Amino acid sequence: MRPSSFFTTILLLIFSTSFAFAGHGPAGAPPAEIPAGHVAINISGIITDSHSEPVNEAEISVFIDRALVFSDTTAHGGKYLARFACPEEALPDTTFSVIVRKASFATQTFQITADQFAHREGNCFITEDIVLPRHLGPAFWIATITFVMAYILISFELLHRTVAAMLGAALMLVISYTIGTINPEFRILSYEAAIGAIDMNVIFLLMGMMIIIGILKHTGVFQWCAYLSYKLARGNVFVLAVYLMIFTAVSSAFLDNVTTMLLLTGVAIEISLSLAINPLTLLVPLVLASNVGGTATLIGDPPNIMIGSYAGLTFTQFVVALALICVVSMVALVLYTKLVWGREYKGAKIDNVEAYTRELRERYKITDATLLTYGLAILAFVVFLFLSHGFWHMEVSVAALIGASVFLTIALVTGKVNLLELIEKDIEWPTLMFFIFLFMLVGAVESSGLLALIADWILELSAGNFFVACSLIIWVAAIMSAFVDNIPFTATMLPIVAYLSTVIPGAENTLWWALALGACFGGNGTMIGASANVVTVGIAESRGYKISFLHFMKLAFPFMIISVVIAHAWLFIFRPV
Structure with missing residues (x-):
């Protein structure tokens, strides 16, 4: 079995299992009948932690004189219902002992006496909400x-x-x-x-966009855009770099920065070789632009997808809050590129601009105009749904899946695409599986209390001050994302920022934007900071153009600092919500 087929099989099994457990119902289903001479005791409530977050799967036990009369676990949302029978004549003298246990929490015990119940038609009711303190x-x-x-x-x-x-x-x-x-x-x-713990909205969104881009790749549209950029630049390599950076940033905003760099890296290397310059002088600015551009929208960078899905933020909210700051950062990137690589661009060898333009025109043509027309129409519809999904109360993954399924149907009916090849090569199953297991990992440390501990530390350090909390989030996110992949770090921070957003006055959505800007801009710091960086460096190395960790950091880290400083100032001045 080929590796991609193995990943496909495993992923389908996980999908089916997740749907099988989607209907997990509430705990403590009441018994069918209450025996004669007995009353029904109903003890219900919600169990939360010290952050007012519901505690699921906590064990509820009820005892009468050390005899266990009820045992169950809390359902989704921390809700519980303990319902059992008690002899009516013994009720006035009975004390009920309730014990609540869960690993990583301190066990709570409390007593309920008969006079605490409300009585109605042979039933006794009481509501007890319980707070479980953390225990490491x-x-x-x-x-x-x-x-x-x-x-x-x-x-x-x-x-x-x-x-x-x-x-x-x-x-x-x-x-x-x-x-x-x-x-x-x-x-x-x-x-x-x-x-x-698996966020299927993220998984299906990535899968849908991979299918759409995988089909569009067969039309030659991305290579044609590279030719058009060179034609517009008219032999000026710096202007060409600016055009390519703008194209990369816009593509990353509406597609995905990893996919964009997968498609453009090979093209940029070929153009660099024909100009007799080191391909890295184009590739590094392009990958920086991809991470900046991907920050502008909900779907441009995996951290944004995760933040939007977790916090319920819409595509439009991302664009309104982050697009303009990304434009400002792109201007800073153009100036930085001129300063760092301007001398090398001037040394480019261009014997005959017109002849080379004609060569590129012949080499990079649109290979399937009909399929491209269908694809652009479907992509425009998908983007429309992205922009308006908040109005429809629809997850963004639904928009991606309908676009992918319609485009795939057209491609298969017309014989333009081989289904097996698309599934095995264009859908990045290892990436999707990584997200699945990553969500499990983060769910585990969230359940065990690590994230609550970090949130309490940030809250204590910020003393509930919005400006301090915002500064901590954006800079910790940026520095951490520079040295570790920003995807697992963002997954770790999601519940922390969610908690801080509720307890810090005036935070609203601004802390989410601080996390998005820190994680995405911070990914520019080193070659392992973002998935797009790793992809680009890997392709360059396979073509014989290796860049060391320290050399990449020397080129990229200063711009990461500049962009985060701009973002930090922007958040404080404009406070986007």
């Missing part, structure tokens, strides 16, 4: 160590990131179901909780 037990330390080790493997490429995330998620699950069965303090997360 074995589950916390195992989850934290496993997460950090997976992070190290991913960041320094000691193991393929998909395998590292899978290993970490599987290890937490097996510990939960072996040692955790013997001692509940070692139970990190359940299988149902792991499946529930």
Whole structure:
């Protein structure tokens, strides 16, 4: 079996499992009948942590004189309902002991007496909302160590990131179901909780856009745009670089920066060779532009997709809040490019501009105008749905999937695309699986309390001050994203920013924009800071143009600092919401 087929099979199994658990119902279903001479006792409420977040899968036990009369776990949203029968004549003298347990939380015990109940038609009711304080037990330390080790493997490429995330998620699950069965303090997360942690909106959005771009790739449109850029530049290499950066930024905003760099890297290398300049003098500015442009929209960069899905932010909100700051950062990038690479551009060898333009025109043609017409029409419709999805109350993944399915149907009916080849080569199954297992990893450390601990630290350090919190988020996000992939870092920060946004006055959505700007702009700092960087450097190395970690950092890190300073000032001055 080919690797892509293996990934496809595994991913389909995960999809089917996730839907199987989608209808997991509430805990504590009431018994069918209450025996004669008994009354129905109903104890209900919501269990939350100290951040007012619901605690799922907490164990609720009710005792009468040390005899267990009810046991169940909380359902989604931390809700519970303990319903059981009690002899009517014994009720006035009965005290009910309720014990609530969950790993990484301190056990809570409280008593309920008969006079606390409300009575109605043979039923006794009481509502008790319970707050579980955090407890850093074995589950916390195992989850934290496993997460950090997976992070190290991913960041320094000691193991393929998909395998590292899978290993970490599987290890937490097996510990939960072996040692955790013997001692509940070692139970990190359940299988149902792991499946529930997967954000299928992100997975389906990425899959849909991969299909659309995979089909468009067969039309030659991206190579044609490179030719057009050179034609417009008329032999001026710096102007050509500016055109390519603008095209890269816009493409990354509406498509995906990884896909954009996959398509443009080879073209940029060929143009550089014909101009007798080092391809890296074009590739580094292009990858910087891809990360800046991808920041402007909901779908341009994976961190934005994750933030939008988690926080319920729309495509339009991203554009309104971030597009203009990205334009300002692009202007700064053009000036930075002129300063750093301007001398090399002047040394470009161009014997005959007109002849080379004609050569590019012949080499980079639109190969299938009909398919391109269909694709652009469908892409325009998908972008329209992205822009208006908040009005329809529709997830952005639905827009991507309908566009992908219609475009794929047209391509197959007309015989333009080989389905097996598209599925195996153009859909990046390892990337999708990486996201799936990453969501499981983050779900585990969230459940065990690591993220709550970090949130409390940031909140304590900021003292509830918006400006301090905003500064911490954007700079911590930028520095961390420069040295580790911004995808796992963003996933880690999502619940933290969500909590801070609710407890810091005046924060609203601005902290989300601080996270987006820090994670996306920070990805420019080093070659492993963003997936687009890794893809571009890898393709360049395969063509014989290697760039070291330190050399890339020397070129890119100063611009990362400049862009984050601009973004920081922008957030404080304009406070986009």
